[in-house]
Amino acid sequence: MSEPKNLDAKAPGGPIAHRWDKHRFDMKLVNPANRRRYTVIVVGSGLAGGAAAATLGEQGYNVQCFCYQDSPRRAHSIAAQGGINAAKNYRNDGDSIHRLFYDTVKGGDFRARESNVYRLAQVSTNIIDQCVAQGVPFAREYSGYLDNRSFGGAQVSRTFYARGQTGQQLLLGAYQALARQIAAGTVAMHARSEMLDVVVVDGRARGIITRDMVTGKIERHVADAVVLATGGYGNLFYLSTNAKGCNTTAIWRAHRKGAFFANPCYTQIHPTCIPVTGEHQSKLTLMSESLRNDGRIWVPKKKGDTRSPQQIPEAERDYYLEVRYPSFGNLVPRDVASRNAKQVCDQGRGVGPGGLGVYLDFADSIKRLGKAKIAERYGNLFDMYAQITGENPYELPMRIYPAIHYTMGGLWVDYNLMSTIPGLFVAGEANFSDHGANRLGASALMQGLGDGYFVLPATVPNYLAGIKPGDLTIEHAAFGQAETEVVGRVKRLLGNIGGTRTVDSFHRELGKLLWDECGMGRNDAGLRRAIARIPTLREEFWKGVRVPGEGSDFNQELEKAGRVADFLELGELLCRDALHRAESCGGHFREESQTEDGEAQRDDEQFSYVAAWQYTGDLAKPALNKEPLTFEYVKPSQRSYK
């Protein structure tokens, strides 16, 4: 490995509460009359990308927006159920910008950058105002004022919500703002377009290469700056709560062109998903975390107990979270709940087919509150569960198991959300910036919209003000070279006429390997096994994958193949990052690093930094760069939920 370099986040100094204000004043502006001469490419149309494209369009820039779905309204932000946090303190229960900042840094297990998190807490209040103005139908009280609920174990009620469809409503708000700009001619939308490479000219991001997913045409697009808002890489594990199309290609291609990849091993596992039913399983469905407010989690005390749950008497049940964490009980944070479920299943006490499940039991709540009350609170979730499993959760306890849900890691960005490639900005789940090693519930929507509506529309113009607009065309040699590479890759993927395995079969194998060796628990030996296996799997893929059809056609297998090829590279980096970080923190649990009673043990002396990996041309030898983390306002402490 090359000598580690320390990265500069370019975060402003001074009192943390004034940093963003001061920075906004210090940044350069572009004259309104000149803005249309600058072109900004935005890849992804979810909360971060959709909001950024709409807002930059409103400001008068010439925006080109891309998404792989058939409409920008379908980005996976739409699936977020629970809510969005904001430090409004409408409940007068002690919330403040500083408290949201504090909770987020602590919840992230002290692996996030303080300046960014503080800014996020600051803009959180503006997000709610903006969304209300756009017509997002948030839940209301009878007074007509906005309703709030507490979420994810937070001690204050700061979560705004629109039934169980908050992500959908926020995304539709951004989508409609985007539609308005498309109509106004400031944004050109390219749906069913997949970015396959970023074009770097003289060290700056100047465009992208895309594939039109309907015609198969490979296209060049030039710009003065490029924003990637392409979401997380949870589908690396094949089974996750992500949409089937979610992928890493945009950020991975950018990584190969020079953007550092930060903390890939920080993945979040959500404790309450519906368990796998068999080999055919294509994705996992999340059941809102709010269920843990009234459901009790348990497994049989005895190993291999196959009796039906109703036949297991109270004395033979282990309510393990209530026993182990008396003060938080079933409401411990996501990482703790997930790890404990794995432990009891590893002990052979899991329930349901394959023994990979635990009970989430509402019998006590139904007895106490009545079935009607439970139906009012969770009716839609119970229906969803019954639809998928064929079991009635009012009578039988639900079976749940953890699943990959979110990735805190992503491309490294500075305070301006710019990657290590000048002119390449990264927003939302695609960057690494705000959640440290563990994200709190209802904070993903906040970050996506914060980046899109408020941060990028200030920092992208600052970058543009320093460069001359539109001095390049797609005829530049760098575009030709990038296009040639993309075309060659497509050809190679289609080339194995006699291939013996499908794309899905490789993806499943990679996913299972990562889930086993780099999932909820990770150890040195397992990670080394994965690191040894992935390169050979990659080789087998390129030699043996069968991709039918043509490149110049609508070809879903080809789309999947390109994405899995990139997952096969990122998977190795993820394991290498997990191996090097010989501490436990947040979602990254190294079995060697735990406290006496089995809780995650951080090692601040050695690992209080962001690991930003640099592509060297050799996947086996990525270079580690570090951004040291210093905590001026929130003193690192051991998280405890006992």
Added chain:
Amino acid sequence: MKLTLKVWRQKNSKAVGEFKTYQADHVSPDMSFLEMLDIVNQDLIMKGQEPIAFDHDCREGICGMCSLMINGVGHGPKTAITTCQLHMRSFSDGETVTIEPWRALPFPIIKDLVTDRSSFDRIIQAGGFISASTGAAPDGNSIPIAKPDAEQSMDAAACIGCGACVAACPNGSAMLFTAAKLAHLSFLPQGKIERHQRVLNMITVHDAEGFGNCTNMGECSAVCPKGISLDTIARLNRDLVMAALKGLEPTVGIPVEG
């Protein structure tokens, strides 16, 4: 379970399509409908044939990407769910299942079961928004909204834009889709300001895209996975009359692309 599938296959928008028959053996009742198609596709690929193209993404009933007429019904036999939420236990062993794409003029077929629904986006672009630029918003609580209004707005806003309403309608009308967006916005004080111009503009583009008119058949609402009510269309019609009484003219151009 074993099923016989009759699936619409069509190479591209210009090609002539046809039904082809496939056997789906080893179907588990725990599979979702799309997982059943995944398995059929894996077999087709290994047999050297092209897999069946179909749209899907979130597979949890919210993105609106999946579609499919299943035995002639949008999103299949169960009510208030999308195709991706439909499980094979809703079918019986030995059954023959017919699978078609949405059939409507403004939804041209791209390939097999995949259609182009960008006409929906163009209806929204005509006015399905509140013109509130980022940064101009007052405090969220400065606009109190009566709870029943917020609830009715949310009922309409639940639309996922899948297009089942159009496919089910004998007239190929997108009135339920359009009306849902109008109701979402017009129940809110913020959305009332542009209310009448909005309905006029959206309906102008709706018609120009080739969607038919509403004759109150109610097929749309019956297949809607989110249960959007026919009442929204009555509300649309009232607003359209108000726009005419005010003497408003559409302010959108007619899109060239159809």
